[in-house]
Amino acid sequence: MARETRATKRNRKHSRVRRKVFGTAERPRLCIYKSLNHIYAQVIDDSKGETLASASTLSPEIREDVGGKKDMAAARIVGQLVAEKANAKGIKRVVFDRGGFPYHGRVAAFADAARENGLEF
Template sequence: MIKKEDRRKLRLMRHKRIRKKIFGTPERPRLSVFRSEKHIYAQIIDDTKGITLAAASTTEKALREKLQKTWNIEAAKEVGKLIAERALAKGIKEVVFDRGGFKYHGRVKALADAAREAGLKF
């Protein structure tokens, strides 16, 4: 059985390996996803300037009031829709998806699919 600390180290190693290949530009910024046990976070980042252009998470009061639980697939879908709306409002239509070392499965996949359905291309 892999200990929690070891799983975290393995995820961080995967994240570093992925980040070597993925880079957000002003034309096509990076959609970064972080998943904790109780929440999910998404940011759209321009890596050339080091600026976060848009962000959404289940920690926001408006989303917490709307959702029953902040750690399930439905919550991830809501965050995906919200990040896509905020990106489109700023004129961002295409992004590079950064899964942050997490498997493209479950909540991460739900967030990505919801963002695509809401109009983001990646």
């Protein structure tokens, strides 16, 4: 039997999380994904299936701010941007979907920055 890859293990963890975490109009889901080079975040209303706000290290608003920064600093900048975009749409409370990643490092830095900028979760 073949060994599980790191990505397969993360996907299994993510599916376990997704069984419990569901975004509604009153409390949408803040979903995060991180690759080796970038971090992506979306605020999603699962009942309608639409993305309400999104941000990433590739977003044009912060692209030059993120350039040359280390991973933790970039995660904080993305967390701040997604919180500002959500607040602009009147979203204060969200449920956090860590995407199967451990709550540590870049994920924790992102979450802390989002909390500091007005999101509750």
